[in-house]
Amino acid sequence: MRVLKFGGTSIGSADNINKVINILDEKSKSDNIVVVVSAVGGITDKLLEAANLACDKNLDYKPAYEVICLIHKTIIDELFLNSEKNLTIQTHYTQLHQIVSEKLSELSRLLDGIYLINELSPKTKDKLLSFGEGLSSTIIYHTLKSRQIDVSFKNSQDLIVTDSTFNNAIVNFGITDKNIKTYFDSSSSAIVLLPGFIGKSLRGEFTTLGRGGSDYTAAIIAANLEAKELQIWTDVSGMYTTNPKLVKQAAPIVQLSYQEAIELSHFGAKVLYPPTVLPVLKKNIPIVIKNTQAPKAIGTTITEIVVPNGGSPVKGISNIDKIALLTLQGNGMVGVPGFSKRLFEILAQEKINSILITQSSSEYSICFGILEEDAARAKEAIDLVFEYEIQLQKIDPIIIETNLSIIAVVGDKMKNHQGISGKMFSTLGKNNVNIRAIAQGASERNISAVINKNDVKKALNCLHEQFFETKTKQMNLFITGVGNVGERLLEQIKQQKAYVKENFKINLRVIGLSNSRTMVVNDDGINLKHWKDELKDGEKASLEEFFEHAKNLNLRNSVFIDITANEAVANSYANYLKESMSVIACNKIACSGDINYYNELKTLSRKYNASFLFETNVGAGLPIIDTLNHLITSGDKINTIQAVLSGSLNFIFNNFNADTTFHDVVKQAQQEGYTEPDPRIDLSGIDVARKILILARESGNALELSDIESASFLTPKANSSESVEDFFKTLIEDEGHYQHLLKSAQKSHCQLKFVAELDNGKAKVGLKEIPEGHPFYNLEGKDNIVMFYTQRYSEQPLIIKGAGAGADVTASGLFADIIRIANN
Structure with missing residues (x-):
């Protein structure tokens, strides 16, 4: 038996559901399967939006509700196109419409109740959210039945029993395991379909399993049934070496250990949620991440032990955004036991999770990272607990830094390789990525760093380049002045690009071009076959805007190239160097003008680790x-x-x-x-x-x-x-x-x-x-x-x-x- 879980994007449209049905039909021919489904993509957020509007006495909750109705009814209509030609299919279509309409009417009444009482309690919220999975599983079940596929439906709430911790309920495995075993011992269907995410308390109340709850549902069932494997079907072909939305060179990881998967998912890899791994880990059941849009792709297999392949010990690089860094510090902490205990006790009482913790060896300070949304509440609670010490000036009020992110380099075998952390931090340093805090466990499976959120894309790209790419260095060029010399330079770059990449592992990309009239900036690189057309259609040229574009893109290995004789352009070099962008000057004004400016540029070049080269100032191409x-x-x-x-x-x-x-x-x-x-x-x-x-x-x-x-x-x-x-x-x-x-x-x-x-x-x-x-x-x-x-x-x-x-x-x-x- 195999357990398959399909996420919201996999069932986000009639077309996607048809792809899921094809996968189920094929797999059920060779093995019995259990299928767990999430809510239709985006519906959970829309349910919360409607409920919050209702709670705020905002009548816009009614249009929000109508959108939810329209999405589900449209999916049904598209799944049953031309159903009138087949009486059996038409019957299923009619029944499905009736059942879904009843569920939606019940949802409407619940939203009306929230509006009337002006309150959305955690208990009501769980009941509300259960509609998402309830609707999606109902639609998929009746569609499967209409196509004469052997399927049975079971409400997960009849199997999974929890406590009454609403919004993030704790599973009672004693009762849950018995329920699952009893049901599946009597089930003979090729496919058993269940909604994910939802359960019921011992008192019969609706509960939900928290973030990633559908994955968790599937893992609980897979562990209980000792399935051959747990398949997580999503919209990407596995867990990637890093975030593919930020790093185009990111690639799927073929194999991971359970521990590596937990670390990557904990630090932001959203394909898998950490609790999912735990039930199957105990039974050593493989987890396979698959892509609904590309079912033949290999995906990622997660097992207990991964055989080394001789490649990099680093398996992946992940990130968590919207992080706040809080620091408790003061001379009164040195040598005094109990500060850490009191600090983390109050965080636990406030149900605030610490994502990263580091402490100076002098015991002068403790630094920890939490979600930004929890920062104000954490500060208030901590300052209250340490009010006496703060008044005596033994410690300082808690310090909060925001607009931060955590990046983590993960790999089981990193501890057996010298210099991983050195490579990580030197790579970040060369690209002017400032590190606010560092954490590394004794296992050396994870090295984490807190950085400015604006540097995340650059950090991920340069680290990915260091650990996963064939030592190909990407150079991002911003060129101003595309007259006679500039045009020849662009022609040389186009002509030599492939040669330089193949022989010197340097990938040249022209990101920005500017002349005195227009400018164009393209994060993906300007096509050098058509650069004149792109520049002609570009926006109005501005030295300040050109710099702001380069600064805001914050790309690694950025180089500003001045091929003008313009004094204003020469006076902008300092701005680029301060952002750790190298400067190449064909323009002689900066180096032959005021000597103080010349010396300043040299100093900035050293301070910000950015090259300042001007070979062509004397002798053109001569060295x-x-x-x-x-x-x-x-x-x-x-x-x-x-x-x-x-x-x-x-x-x-x-x-x-x-x-x-x-x-x-x-x-x-x-x-x-x-x-x-x-x-x-x-x-x-x-x-x-x-x-x-x-x-x-x-x-x-x-x-x-x-x-x-x-x-x-x-x-x-x-x-x-x-x-x-x-x-x-x-x-x-x-x-x-x-x-x-x-x-x-x-x-x-x-x-x-x-x-x-x-x-x-x-x-x-x-x-x-x-x-x-x-x-x-x-x-x-x-x-x-x-x-x-x-x-x-x-x-x-x-x-x-x-x-x-x-x-x-x-x-x-x-x-x-x-x-x-x-x-x-």
Whole structure:
């Protein structure tokens, strides 16, 4: 014999009930089965809603009641479609409608009574709630009979006897076991159908078995009959490694031990309720969690002993929300026995359950977690009990913290593996998940932590990634600035996404995109094949709103990427770093602006464990800053830096000759994207000054931009031009000046290069004539070159050379920074 329990979602519609009937019909052909059913999905809540309205003298209880009637009558009508074509089926349909109408009329009278007396006692509440299971079991029974399936019906209230603790009655197993045995000894039906959740007291009063009562009913019957197994049918394919609504990578757990199942269900896994396990555990009866929508799925099997499979010792990660943390503390507690006894006695008297308890070794404080709804009542009762000690200031009034959740890592074999708790807490720490309290039993089967409720999704995802996924690290990217470079970066991410995931176990997801007009944020990731359309249809762009979206999503491994030249965007970096979101800056303003802000960003990066990378600030995709940092980290000291850092200016002076005009070369550089849309930014030397300033600061020199000596090669008219158009006019007018610079260099057999230098803490930039044989002389195209003279490279410099401008190489530098953060 097998016992099958079907939850509310499994029988929540006519379509689902038909699926249940197919399952029962198939299983009853090979074995006798007992079927326990819950109320139709959502009906228990609707019954309570109607009753509370009636108790509050609110006539809206009548429409609420009509909704309950409509739901059940609609299910019946849909189950018996075309019943008029078969006289037998039509007879069952008519009988069922009559029985259900009578039950609903009785429910109406009960609600009217609640309205009249303006009271909803625990006893009346149990009678009210019994209608849910009574109606659902009646509908399913008559539907089975109409389809000529061998089924009998038994009211659980005739079998399960309890005390008079209404709403959460305690079963009298002595009488209950005899009742069950007597009935089933005489039953010969292939299927026996019973309502779950309900019982009767010794005085014949309606009682209910509390939260998860239908599971408990099924477990009691399975244990008494020593069934082959207890099957719990629900809307998911077993117990999952974690909450699948919050973690998309969550997967069903094939096998669990009873103890693991109890721990997971106690800490929030709602598929199974802890009391369910106890009756079958004693008889070693397997529990199988199955999915009504996918009956062929394996599901989860819960047994006494689970054979190790060589995988992770962690079986699951669960969470409980709406937790309050209460702390009793004070010097008067130290070394004084009895405080814990008094504290937990008063909680027991108030029927408040402690979910988590921890105490400092100094005995200065006791911390415990309870449901948030019980917090105010608990504080009032505890402060009253300890009123004398509080007045004497031996202890403090109870402290309450709310908006918390508990996360628990569960597994039988965790105690045999070193470092599980270390991995758990380091993973949470890296993702800036603050832990308020910790509890771990001596069995090491469960490690629990109290965290802010806003961090639950991030905590579950990063822990699941750590313990269950193939070490694939998910990187969630928020990108602002999707012009030329941004577009190339998105193309590189799309092109390399599969390769990076396969070879480096890094899953790149673009969550947010923004330009100066619109922005789009998608928690599931933006489709990079259609990102332009999504961005075009996005909401109005806002720096503040973009940040709020990123903050509120609170995703693990979040990275903000700035591909603009916007000062306001640069000024937002601190906000991201304070939320432990890494920042990648293509924008040079933050690192070359006020040194106090630069230092603040560095400090925030360390404090909040969030990377702040800006490799593309100097040399686009060249590893200049990374190399510099490695030199300094290894103990080397920078003496001198000489560099050509503007690919734009290098392109211009490499293409400027006697056969061209300076104006035409600058125009060509602008059109081919080697300069900014406003070439004055490049030709003024300010961009190069910012770059050498960044290298100076990374070398340990506290310089401001005003400290950089800059010698302009432009004419006064060019420097004072008010528009790009006017600037180009001055280049034509002053062509003689630029030809003179060229001829002077040619006369000396030199090349013109715009050079940046840092020497003994002083920096300068300017146009220089570079002689033959110098490493800068043959620098071609848009290439950059940097020479580091250090204590170790004192005679022959360490040279980095390559393309230092262009959208593709800049995008590749940003891509490299993303991978650096992922590997951190």
